[in-house]
Amino acid sequence: MSAADRVGLRHGAGGRAMRRLIEEVFLGLGGPVEDGVGLAAMDDGAAIRVGDQWVVMTTDSHVVHPRFFPGGDIGRLSISGCVNDLAMMGATEPLGLTCAVIIEEGFPREELERIRDSMQQACRESGANIVTGDTKVMGKGEVDGIVLNTAGFAVTRRVVTDAGLRAGDKLIVTGAIGDHGMAVMTRRHGLDIEGDLRSDVAPINRLVRAALDAGGDDVVAMKDPTRGGVASVLHEFAEKGKVGVVVDEQSLPVHAEVRAAGEMLGIDPLVVANEGKAVIGVRAGSAEKVLAALRAHPLGREAAIIGAAVAERPGQVIVDTGFGRRLLAEIEGEPLPRIC
Amino acid sequence: MSAADRVGLRHGAGGRAMRRLIEEVFLGLGGPVEDGVGLAAMDDGAAIRVGDQWVVMTTDSHVVHPRFFPGGDIGRLSISGCVNDLAMMGATEPLGLTCAVIIEEGFPREELERIRDSMQQACRESGANIVTGDTKVMGKGEVDGIVLNTAGFAVTRRVVTDAGLRAGDKLIVTGAIGDHGMAVMTRRHGLDIEGDLRSDVAPINRLVRAALDAGGDDVVAMKDPTRGGVASVLHEFAEKGKVGVVVDEQSLPVHAEVRAAGEMLGIDPLVVANEGKAVIGVRAGSAEKVLAALRAHPLGREAAIIGAAVAERPGQVIVDTGFGRRLLAEIEGEPLPRIC
Numbered sequence: 085m086s087a088a089d090r091v092g093l094r095h096g097a098g099g100r101a102m103r104r105l106i107e108e109v110f111l112g113l114g115g116p117v118e119d120g121v122g123l124a125a126m127d128d129g130a131a132i133r134v135g136d137q138w139v140v141m142t143t144d145s146h147v148v149h150p151r152f153f154p155g156g157d158i159g160r161l162s163i164s165g166c167v168n169d170l171a172m173m174g175a176t177e178p179l180g181l182t183c184a185v186i187i188e189e190g191f192p193r194e195e196l197e198r199i200r201d202s203m204q205q206a207c208r209e210s211g212a213n214i215v216t217g218d219t220k221v222m223g224k225g226e227v228d229g230i231v232l233n234t235a236g237f238a239v240t241r242r243v244v245t246d247a248g249l250r251a252g253d254k255l256i257v258t259g260a261i262g263d264h265g266m267a268v269m270t271r272r273h274g275l276d277i278e279g280d281l282r283s284d285v286a287p288i289n290r291l292v293r294a295a296l297d298a299g300g301d302d303v304v305a306m307k308d309p310t311r312g313g314v315a316s317v318l319h320e321f322a323e324k325g326k327v328g329v330v331v332d333e334q335s336l337p338v339h340a341e342v343r344a345a346g347e348m349l350g351i352d353p354l355v356v357a358n359e360g361k362a363v364i365g366v367r368a369g370s371a372e373k374v375l376a377a378l379r380a381h382p383l384g385r386e387a388a389i390i391g392a393a394v395a396e397r398p399g400q401v402i403v404d405t406g407f408g409r410r411l412l413a414e415i416e417g418e419p420l421p422r423i424c
Numbered sequence: 425m426s427a428a429d430r431v432g433l434r435h436g437a438g439g440r441a442m443r444r445l446i447e448e449v450f451l452g453l454g455g456p457v458e459d460g461v462g463l464a465a466m467d468d469g470a471a472i473r474v475g476d477q478w479v480v481m482t483t484d485s486h487v488v489h490p491r492f493f494p495g496g497d498i499g500r501l502s503i504s505g506c507v508n509d510l511a512m513m514g515a516t517e518p519l520g521l522t523c524a525v526i527i528e529e530g531f532p533r534e535e536l537e538r539i540r541d542s543m544q545q546a547c548r549e550s551g552a553n554i555v556t557g558d559t560k561v562m563g564k565g566e567v568d569g570i571v572l573n574t575a576g577f578a579v580t581r582r583v584v585t586d587a588g589l590r591a592g593d594k595l596i597v598t599g600a601i602g603d604h605g606m607a608v609m610t611r612r613h614g615l616d617i618e619g620d621l622r623s624d625v626a627p628i629n630r631l632v633r634a635a636l637d638a639g640g641d642d643v644v645a646m647k648d649p650t651r652g653g654v655a656s657v658l659h660e661f662a663e664k665g666k667v668g669v670v671v672d673e674q675s676l677p678v679h680a681e682v683r684a685a686g687e688m689l690g691i692d693p694l695v696v697a698n699e700g701k702a703v704i705g706v707r708a709g710s711a712e713k714v715l716a717a718l719r720a721h722p723l724g725r726e727a728a729i730i731g732a733a734v735a736e737r738p739g740q741v742i743v744d745t746g747f748g749r750r751l752l753a754e755i756e757g758e759p760l761p762r763i764c
Contacts, residue, residue, distance in 0.1 A: 189431065200449055226567070
C-alpha cells in the first residue's frame with residue numbers, strides 16, 4: 085500500500101490536506117440540509133431551521149498534547165472549543181453541551197479531577213451546561229491518556245456563516261494571535277522562551293455577543309482561527325465569499341513572546357492555532373463600532389482591524405508587509421499535530 | 425499510586441464501577457436542568473424544553489474492537505448507537521447527527537471508506553443525516569486505529585425516561601438478546617461457534633416509533649441494553665422506578681448460537697451487550713398491543729414480554745427460572761472491554 089492510500093498526520097492538521105480528505109471521504113455522508121447549513125458547507129457547525137429559529141450544532145474531539153500546558157489544559161480547551169464554534173455561527177448562548185470521554189486504562193484519577201475542574205470553570209465563564217455524557221475506557225497503550233469530545237447545541241434567530249464577505253468589508257481579529265499554538269509547541273519541545281508564553285484558550289461567546297450587539301446585521305462572517313491559524317480562516321473567507329483578502333501585516337496583534345518563538349522556530353504566527361480568538365468580517369460602516377465594543381470587553385482589549393476584502397484576486401489572500409505585497413499560500417496543514 | 429487512584433477497564437464497562445466513576449468525577453459538571461432531563465439523570469440522553477417541545481441530545485464514543493465484526497462494523501455501530509439513544513428518549517426522528525473521527529496515522533484509506541459506507545447505509549435505514557463533523561489524526565501508536573464519536577439531536581413532544589415503571593407494568597424486549605456482544609467476543613478471540621453468530625447492530629428508531637404509536641402514553645420506560653446488557657437496564661429501571669423487577673427466564677428470546685457461546689464462555693446472555701434492541705416498560709393493559717406492533721416490524725419479530733414490575737423488593741431484579749427464584753446481582757461491568 086502506498087503512502088497515498090493511508091491517512092497521514094497532515095490529514096488532521098486543519099489545512100488543505102484535511103480539507104481534501106473530508107471532501108473525498110466524508111462529505112458524501114451528509115444529506116442535503118434544506119434552508120440551512122449542513123456538512124457540505126464545512127463551517128464551524130450546522131444550522132437547522134426549527135420553526136422561526138435555528139438550531140446550531142457543532143462537535144470537536146480534543147487530543148491536545150501535552151494535556152496540561154501554560155494557560156490551560158484539555159478540559160478548558162474542550163469546553164472553549166465547543167462554545168466558540170457555536171458562537172461563530174451566531175449562537176452565543178449554548179443550550180446544552182455533551183461530553184464524551186475516552187480514558188486510557190491506568191489514567192490517574194487525580195488528573196481526571198483536575199480536567200473536570202477546568203471544564204467546570206470554563207462552563208461557568210461561558211454559561212454552558214453539560215447535559216449528557218459518555219465514558220469509555222481503552223486498554224493500556226490503546227489511546228494516549230485521554231481524549232475528550234464535546235458537542236454543543238444552541239438556538240439563534242440569525243446564523244452567521246463563513247461566506248458573507250463582500251468587497252469593502254473590514255476584517256477584525258479579537259486579540260493577539262498565535263498564543264495557543266506557540267505555548268503548546270514550546271511546552272512540548274521544552275523550549276525556553278523569555279517572558280510569559282501562555283495559551284489564550286477561553287470561551288469567547290460573551291465577547292462575540294458584544295460584537296454582534298454592536299454590529300447587528302453588519303457582522304457578516306465569523307470564524308475562530310484554530311488549526312491553521314488566522315491564515316486558514318482568511319483563505320476560507322476569501323474562497324467562500326469569492327473575494328480577495330488583503331491583510332495589513334503591521335496591524336496584526338502579536339505578543340513579543342510569540343514573535344520570538346515564531347522566529348526561533350521559523351513559523352509565521354499567522355498559521356498558528358488560537359483557542360480564544362475570532363476573526364470577524366464587518367461591513368466597513370460598522371467596523372469601528374464593533375472594534376470599540378470588542379475592546380471594551382476584557383477578552384478583546386487587543387482587538388484590531390487587520391485588513392479588508394477586495395474585489396481583485398477572488399479566493400486569494402495577500403499580505404501587505406508595509407514594503408510590498410505577497411501572496412499568502414494556503415498551508416498544507418498546521419505545523420504540529422495534536423495542537424487541539 | 426494505588427490501583428484505586430487509577431482508572432481501570434471496569435470503569436468503562438457499563439456496570440457499577442462505571443456508574444461510581446461518573447457519579448464521583450463527572451456528575452458535578454452538570455448544572456441543574458430545569459424542567460428537563462440533565463446529566464444527573466444518567467439517562468440515554470438529555471431533554472431540554474424549547475417552547476412546547478423537547479430538544480433531546482445524546483453522545484457516544486465508539487471504540488469497538490475489532491472494527492469489523494460479523495453483522496456490522498464501527499461505522500454502523502456509531503450511527504445506530506446515536507439514533508437508538510435518541511429513540512430511547514422518545515425522539516424517533518433524528519434532526520441532525522454530528523460525527524467526530526479520530527484516526528491513527530497510517531490508517532488505510534480503503535477501511536475508512538468502508539466505514540463511511542456503513543455509516544451512510546445506517547443513515548439511510550434510520551432517516552438520519554450527519555450535519556457537521558470533525559477530523560483529528562493522532563500519531564502512530566497514539567490511538568488504536570479509529571475512534572468515532574457521534575452526537576445527535578432531535579425534537580419530541582413527549583420524553584420517555586428510564587424512571588417511569590410502577591408495579592404491574594410489563595417489560596418487553598424487542599428481540600433476541602446478546603447477539604452483538606457474543607459476536608464481537610467470539611470474533612475477537614477466534615472462537616469457533618456453530619451456526620451464524622451475528623451482531624444485531626441496527627438503528628431501531630422506526631421500530632420504537634411503532635411501539636410508541638401502538639402504546640401511546642402507556643409506554644412508560646425505554647432503554648437500549650448496550651454495555652451490561654438487559655441485566656443493567658433492568659437494574660436501572662428497578663432503581664429509578666423504585667420497583668422490583670421479576671424476569672421470567674424461560675421467556676427470554678436467545679438465539680441458539682448465543683446460548684452455546686454463553687455456555688462455552690460462562691457468560692449469561694442477560695449481561696451481554698446488544699446494539700439493535702430495546703427494553704420497553706408498558707402499562708399492563710397495552711402490553712399485548714405494543715407487542716403485536718413490534719412483531720409486525722421486521723426488526724421486532726422475536727419481541728417478547730419477559731417480565732413485570734412488582735411492588736416487592738424495590739430496586740432489585742429477580743429471575744424466575746421456572747424452578748425457583750434468584751436475585752440477579754448487578755454486575756461490576758461488561759465482561760469484555762471495547763464491546764461498543
